[in-house]
Amino acid sequence: MRLALYQPDIPQNAGTLLRLAACLGVAVDIIEPAGFPVSDRAFRRAGLDYLDHVEIVRHVSFAAFEQARQAAGARLVLLTTRGAVAYVDAAFRADDVLMLGRESAGVPDAVHAAADLRVVVPIRAELRSLNVAVAGAIALGEALRQTAGFPSRRSPP
Secondary structure, three states: OEEEEEOOOOHHHHHHHHHHHHHHOOEEEEEOOOOOOOOOHHHHHHHHHHHHHOOEEEEOOHHHHHHHHHHHOOOEEEEOOOOOEEHHHOOOOOOOEEEEOEOOOEOOHHHHHHOOEEEEOOOOOOOOOOOHHHHHHHHHHHHHHHOOOOOOOOOOO
16 A cells, blocks of 8 residues: 655645654655655655655656656556545545645646546535545545554553
8 A cells, every 4th residue: 555645735735644654664655846855854744754654655746656656567546536435435445546636736637637536525516625644544544444554552651
């Protein structure tokens, strides 16, 4: 299981997702360009010391990401407000890459079309969308539950 961040705009959201991935043992692909320098202090501050515990793979473009993903034989699952399937009704696989779009614009139509599966987190009709980090956490939790991909429980400190 992997998370992919498509041209993230907000370093705090990216940092939150990287921290989530570190805690859950999930690798992260960052598809550039990002809306901030990936080495920016605000980005590192949001991820805290957890950044040392997550595998991050940077891709210079969506085309470069696609080449790597297809070579790995992984399925692209896009979280989108235009999703055809509610995330709770999707059948996730252990080799899935869950992609989150830009906070400001989602993903372009070509990226949308490249997805093997498009899922949505259902919300109230009168509201636009969830925060990208919240949506990612919700869907990743379900994907890991379905694939028995959560790390082993540890004893409390």
